[in-house]
Amino acid sequence: MTALPTLLVLDAEPPPRLGRLTGRARVVHTDEAGLAGRLPSADVLLVWDFTSHAVRSAWPGGGPRPGWVHTASAGVDHLMCPELAASDTVVTNARGIFDAPIAEYVAALVLAMAKDLPRTWQLQREREWRHRESRRVAGTRAVVVGSGPIGREIAHTLKALGVTTAVVGRVPRTGIHGPDDLDRLLARADWVIAAAPLTEQTHGMFDLRRFGVMQPSACFVNVGRGHLVVEDALVQALERRWIAGAALDVLTTEPLAADSPLWRVPGLLLSPHMSGDTVGWRDELGAQFVELFERWAAGLPLRNVVDKQRGYVPGH
Amino acid sequence: MTALPTLLVLDAEPPPRLGRLTGRARVVHTDEAGLAGRLPSADVLLVWDFTSHAVRSAWPGGGPRPGWVHTASAGVDHLMCPELAASDTVVTNARGIFDAPIAEYVAALVLAMAKDLPRTWQLQREREWRHRESRRVAGTRAVVVGSGPIGREIAHTLKALGVTTAVVGRVPRTGIHGPDDLDRLLARADWVIAAAPLTEQTHGMFDLRRFGVMQPSACFVNVGRGHLVVEDALVQALERRWIAGAALDVLTTEPLAADSPLWRVPGLLLSPHMSGDTVGWRDELGAQFVELFERWAAGLPLRNVVDKQRGYVPGH
Numbered sequence: 001m002t003a004l005p006t007l008l009v010l011d012a013e014p015p016p017r018l019g020r021l022t023g024r025a026r027v028v029h030t031d032e033a034g035l036a037g038r039l040p041s042a043d044v045l046l047v048w049d050f051t052s053h054a055v056r057s058a059w060p061g062g063g064p065r066p067g068w069v070h071t072a073s074a075g076v077d078h079l080m081c082p083e084l085a086a087s088d089t090v091v092t093n094a095r096g097i098f099d100a101p102i103a104e105y106v107a108a109l110v111l112a113m114a115k116d117l118p119r120t121w122q123l124q125r126e127r128e129w130r131h132r133e134s135r136r137v138a139g140t141r142a143v144v145v146g147s148g149p150i151g152r153e154i155a156h157t158l159k160a161l162g163v164t165t166a167v168v169g170r171v172p173r174t175g176i177h178g179p180d181d182l183d184r185l186l187a188r189a190d191w192v193i194a195a196a197p198l199t200e201q202t203h204g205m206f207d208l209r210r211f212g213v214m215q216p217s218a219c220f221v222n223v224g225r226g227h228l229v230v231e232d233a234l235v236q237a238l239e240r241r242w243i244a245g246a247a248l249d250v251l252t253t254e255p256l257a258a259d260s261p262l263w264r265v266p267g268l269l270l271s272p273h274m275s276g277d278t279v280g281w282r283d284e285l286g287a288q289f290v291e292l293f294e295r296w297a298a299g300l301p302l303r304n305v306v307d308k309q310r311g312y313v314p315g316h
Numbered sequence: 317m318t319a320l321p322t323l324l325v326l327d328a329e330p331p332p333r334l335g336r337l338t339g340r341a342r343v344v345h346t347d348e349a350g351l352a353g354r355l356p357s358a359d360v361l362l363v364w365d366f367t368s369h370a371v372r373s374a375w376p377g378g379g380p381r382p383g384w385v386h387t388a389s390a391g392v393d394h395l396m397c398p399e400l401a402a403s404d405t406v407v408t409n410a411r412g413i414f415d416a417p418i419a420e421y422v423a424a425l426v427l428a429m430a431k432d433l434p435r436t437w438q439l440q441r442e443r444e445w446r447h448r449e450s451r452r453v454a455g456t457r458a459v460v461v462g463s464g465p466i467g468r469e470i471a472h473t474l475k476a477l478g479v480t481t482a483v484v485g486r487v488p489r490t491g492i493h494g495p496d497d498l499d500r501l502l503a504r505a506d507w508v509i510a511a512a513p514l515t516e517q518t519h520g521m522f523d524l525r526r527f528g529v530m531q532p533s534a535c536f537v538n539v540g541r542g543h544l545v546v547e548d549a550l551v552q553a554l555e556r557r558w559i560a561g562a563a564l565d566v567l568t569t570e571p572l573a574a575d576s577p578l579w580r581v582p583g584l585l586l587s588p589h590m591s592g593d594t595v596g597w598r599d600e601l602g603a604q605f606v607e608l609f610e611r612w613a614a615g616l617p618l619r620n621v622v623d624k625q626r627g628y629v630p631g632h
Contacts, residue, residue, distance in 0.1 A: 104453050107477070108427035115424040118437055120587045127579045129571035129588045136594045137420050160476040161423070255445035263443045271436045272445045278452045 005297070008042035008066065010035055010055070015048045015072070017286030024297060040064045044296070046289055047071040047079055051254065055079035065089055068296060072285040074098050074150060074276070075225055076306050077198040085308040092292060095304040095313050097284050098276030099153040102195070102223050105275035106154045107161060109247045110191050111137060113219045118269060138162025143189040145205075146196035146224055147176045148315055150276075154195055154223075163191070170201065170310075186213045191221065197312040198225035206230065211237035219245040223275045226252040231262065238267045249275040321613070324358035324382065326351055326371070331364045331388070333602030340613060356380045360612065362605060363387040363395055367570065371395035381405055384612055388601040390414050390466060390592070391541055392622050393514040401624040408608060411620040411629050413600050414592030415469040418511070418539050421591035422470045423477060425563045426507050427453060429535045434585060454478025459501040461521075462511035462540055463492045464631055466592075470511055470539075479507070486517065486626075502529045507537065513628040514541035522546065527553035535561040539591045542568040547578065554583045565591040 007025040009015065010032070018027055030038050032054035039045070040063030047055055050073035059065065060083040070092045071079055084091070112118065114135040123130050142158050144151045147169025155165040166185050172178030177185065179201075186192060192214060196202045206220070206229040214220070220243055222229050231252055237243050247269040248262075254273055256262060263270065295302055307314050323341040325331065326348070334343055346354050348370035355361070356379030363371055366389035375381065376399045386408045387395055400407070428434065430451040439446050458474050460467045463485025471481040482501050488494030493501065495517075502508060508530060512518045522536070522545040530536070536559055538545050547568055553559050563585040564578075570589055572578060579586065608618055623630050 100454060101450075101452060104427065104477070105431055105450075108424075108431040108433060111420065111424035112428055112433055115421055117424060117428055117433070117587075120590075121434055121437070121585065123588075124579055124586045127574045127576075131588045131590050131593070133593050133595050133597065134417075134421075134590060136417060138416060157477070161420070161473070258443045260443075263440055269437065270440045271433075272439075272447045274436075274447050274450060277447070277449050279449050281449065 005043040006041055007044045007046060007293070008035075008038050009046045009048055010052060011046075011048035015046070015286045015289070016283050017290050020290050021293060025293070036061050039066065042066040043068070044293070045069045047073075048285075050075075050078065053078050055084070056081045059084045068092070068302065070289055070292060072289065074148075075197055076311055077225060077227075080308065080311060090302055091306040091308055092302050092304040093306055093313060094285055094288060095149060097281065097288060099149045101278040101281070102150050102276045103153040103157040104278075105249065106193055106195075106221055106223055107157050109221050109269070110142070110158065110163075110193075110219070111161075113245050113247070113269075114140075140164070140190035141188055142166070142191040142193060143168060143182075143185045144193045144195055145182070145202075145228075146194065148195075148197065148312060150223075151193075151195040154193055158191070158193075183210070183213050186210060186218075187215070189214065189218055191219055194220070194222040194224045194228045196224045196228060197310075198227050199311040203227050204230050206234065208233035208236060211242050214243050216241060216244060218243045219247070221247045221249075223249045226250040226254065235262070235265050235268070238265055245269070247271070249273055321359040322357055323360045323362060323609070324351075324354050325362045325364055326368060327362075327364035331362070331602045331605070332599050333606050336606050337609060341609070352377050355382065358382040359384070360609070361385045363389075364601075366391075366394065369394050371400070372397045375400045384408070384618065386605055386608060388605065390464075391513055392627055393541060393543075396624065396627060406618055407622040407624055408618050408620040409622055409629060410601055410604060411465060413597065413604060415465045417594040417597070418466050418592045419469040419473040420594075421565065422509055422511075422537055422539055423473045425537050425585070426458070426474065426479075426535070427477075429561050429563070429585075430456075456480070456506035457504055458482070458507040458509060459484060459498075459505040460509045460511055461498070461518075461544075462509075462513070463489075464511075464513065464628060466539075467509075467511040470509055474507070474509075499526070499529050502526060502534075503531070505530065505534055507535055510536070510538040510540045510544045512540045512544060514543050515627040519543050520546050522550065524549035524552060527558050530559050532557060532560060534559045535563070537563045537565075539565045542566040542570065551578070551581050551584070554581055561585070563587070565589055 004026045007027045009029045035054050036058040045066045068090045114137045116134050142163045142165040144155045144167045147167050155167045158165045167176050169176040245267045249271045320342045323343045325345045351370045352374040361382045384406045430453045432450050458479045458481040460471045460483045463483050471483045474481045483492050484498050485492040561583040565587045
């Protein structure tokens with residue numbers, strides 16, 4: 001009988017579905033403080049607590065490292081560090097789980113802004129019946145920045161609502177624009193949707209200059225990563241009415257502190273990083289990891305393998 | 317030279333596009349108080365102020381009556397009376413203008429409720445970062461009550477979002493359920509959308525019994541007419557948690573008085589009868605009337621002719 005592989009799980013609460021690995025793995029749970037000490041004895045690391053940045057700081061320490069790290073998230077920026085990127089360790093992510101939920105969430109935000117629902121419900125609280133005209137969504141133009149499965153699914157959903165939608169990726173390919181087209185597309189978009197991974201190229205890409213390129217009637221939505229946006233610049237763009245509105249589901253600091261001025265910026269809608277998290281999502285994430293583990297244990301090639309230099313799973 | 321026909325316009329503010337009728341009609345504007353006195357000399361009545369019920373009370377008076385009445389609205393309940401219904405006068409409506417805008421509005425409400433946006437923005441006002449799970453829309457079930465162009469367009473839009481959608485009309489036909497299927501469909505719907513005309517058959521159809529048939533997780537949306545719903549019953553259904561939420565764009569009394577308790581019913585979202593009114597709508601309504609007037613002046617058959625017994629334009 002061979003020794004069972006050790007699966008180290010960084011979590012705050014235990015993931016569902018791991019019971020299926022009984023007899024096939026020795027499962028060890030750890031919190032952030034225990035991570036560095038347990039990394040050398042782990043064959044596999046499951047980053048279940050995807051809000052944690054502990055891997056990034058613990059990884060460079062001495063000793064053996066697991067050959068496979070899986071994160072229960074689409075983004076990998078919270079765990080990548082040069083030492084992990086340079087290593088032979090395979091990193092996989094939760095590609096596929098969040099695509100459709102996030103696309104629906106973006107559609108919800110776009111429609112809510114077009115129909116002025118936040119203002120309507122404000123007037124309801126004030127007991128005021130005030131008819132206004134709202135905007136059609138069909139016939140408007142959107143740009144989705146991010147050409148992974150999430151960005152493409154957002155485009156698919158907006159197109160289903162009659163929105164003319166362009167997708168911008170790192171390199172141009174069939175149906176996807178390259179970065180050279182971005183400013184031209186931004187200048188005529190009614191909706192700008194940020195759904196890119198956080199990489200050196202995308203960090204801070206939505207800055208004062210880019211908000212200045214957008215139309216005064218445009219609305220901006222970020223469901224990617226908080227650091228895609230220079231938040232001060234967004235606040236200025238809203239205050240100066242360079243753009244008409246914005247919705248952020250991700251922020252540079254999460255959770256947002258109660259005393260942050262961002263809570264009360266006129267025209268800025270905030271939500272607590274929940275766009276992809278629909279009922280059953282944790283179960284789906286658990287099942288996805290179990291399936292990957294079974295491939296790994298059988299010696300089959302893993303899926304959802306992240307290009308550690310680029311910071312995401314290269315796709316079609 | 318023949319005398320120009322007299323076009324009487326019941327309005328609060330003059331409609332756009334009537335300038336095109338210069339030299340082809342004598343246009344007389346009236347308010348509600350002047351309507352009865354001017355009706356006998358009118359060849360055509362344009363009910364531009366579609367919030368007015370003045371036609372219903374002025375029509376039965378003595379004297380000649382216009383041979384054609386057009387209302388700049390989808391519903392005709394605000395102007396129909398037995399004397400008009402029994403007369404030879406042709407009634408036309410604004411069929412076609414509101415379909416797609418209302419369908420988008422319903423999609424906005426369904427997505428907002430699925431994604432819990434009202435609660436998210438309440439938490440934003442309270443400066444509280446509280447992650448929650450939300451609902452997928454794809455894979456849920458909707459029932460649309462009302463099989464006219466508005467109801468069918470709502471179904472089309474919801475289907476584009478992956479919602480399995482059934483439409484219920486006055487009589488069953490291909491792709492449309494009849495009233496006998498309604499309760500069975502309500503019992504398994506996640507979303508119940510009221511988009512029917514107000515007729516004897518539909519008045520008060522959403523009563524306590526029907527809310528009792530729905531699932532506790534169901535949400536109800538009314539974009540048809542306020543009197544489709546027994547508002548007290550809806551309030552009870554929400555208070556007893558027989559259903560999860562509701563959104564009313566139309567109410568039995570419009571505008572809703574500031575002291576109405578409806579403003580503050582938990583789980584009830586209100587908007588001021590604006591679902592179909594997107595930028596440019598008044599212009600489209602004016603252009604539609606001018607087009608109909610040109611047909612009428614040329615002796616061609618009118619379009620959008622209302623079946624005055626049924627209370628709507630019979631369709632496919």
